[in-house]
Amino acid sequence: MNGEIEGPASGYNRTMKVMVGVSGGIAAYKAAEVVRALQRHALEVRVTMTQAATRFVQPLTFAALSGHRVMTSLWEMPTDASPDAPIDHIAEAQWADLLVVAPATADILARFAHGLADDFLTTMYLATSAPVVVAPAMNSVMWEHAATQANVEMLRRRGVRIVEPDAGPLACGMVGPGRMAEPEQIANAVLNALGRSHDLAGEVVLITAGGTREALDPVRFLGNRSSGKMGYALAEAAQSRGARVILVTGPSALHPPIHCEVVRVTTAEEMRQAVLARQAEATLVIKSAAVADYRPVVVAEQKLRRQGPMTLELLPTEDILAEVVRRRRPGQLIVGFAAETEDTVEQGRAKLLRKGADAIVVNDVGREEIGFDSDHNAATFLTLSTAIDLPFMPKRKLADRVLDEVVALRRPQSLLVELSSTELELQREMPVREGSSVQQDETALRESAAPRRKALMIE
């Protein structure tokens, strides 16, 4: 339904797959939080538990969280498995892009270190070539024992990443090192091991995607060829880089990325209202939707019949990007998209100047192999002072390249390069406020520069 907010959906762009191994320590209950933290970063998660772990937490908890069967034994076969189905621990080992064990008991560290393969988790560990992360948790005497430390060292030398336990009060009543690291810290270690950047942590990104539809009568509409693929790829990329994402989308056949908040709209006016309603929350707005420029003056109440030639009268829709720029809140970055069919860079630059956005991503939708409904795209990332070529590549990769450039805009150096010398003078005249941080200074600089920059643009 229009304007309705959806919870997380599944199935789209689950690019990285993580197997969470849970071994039998008190901290097994915290593994549920580790699963949630990984899912928040748009990772697909499955869980395997040691027999001892099932004494602490029910596999059902992890089955419900992950939406998958939880492997607890080498010997159980799914009832529907065909005789030629791959043996599970091998299949799961090949499925996973990464194995993380949280909590990792002293026992599991020892079995990994010595190559024992006497249950599902240890067998999978030997059978995978994916990176392995372990988050030990145990009593501090066990942790500091020479045997445990030697095992940890052996694993470290083999490339296993150790998320060191924290020091503090332990479940056994002792105080010392051995408490499992926080779930978010474990998720960060996983992201690092996967080579994922986490540079949008703490940001709220409002993304528009897809095309809008303007009704002509109860069954027909004026629409466009936008599939939503670019916007959905941006949502997935922003989320996997740590941002909270609000995705305002026109009708699209795609499943939105998991864990982003989805607001569905149909018309340009609905998109405008949804965007303005959520703009204040956002630190970054990316407008990649293909919004109708015109809407019919009259929407027929009944289905239109064929009656010879027909002329449609259209009215321009509101310019959402311009309105978003007018309502920009301090520090908010605004990036627009321009789909052009000729003189792409010149048209994009004109749009950038006209609208006052921080950047425009301009793409040539006239090229057949890129643009609407294609899985690939090529674009130019335009700011007032730069034109960065983003050559032909998958949309998901392009989404990350666009975000790389957006993140670079946040850095004070690039902000300074972008500002004219007059603006820099303004900055020098700005009083230094007590307690202002780098971020606040940057925000203030941006605020003070914004009207000036706009004036320069109008000139």
Ligand SMILES: Cc1cc2nc3c(=O)[nH]c(=O)nc-3n(C[C@H](O)[C@H](O)[C@H](O)COP(=O)(O)O)c2cc1C
């Ligand atoms: C109540 C209780 C709590 C335990 N907590 C831990 C723990 O925090 N860390 C640990 O390494 N072992 C702990 N153990 C011991 C492990 O459960 C035991 O070594 C077991 O064999 C581990 O099996 P697994 O590594 O296959 O999961 C605990 C045992 C009990 C009974």
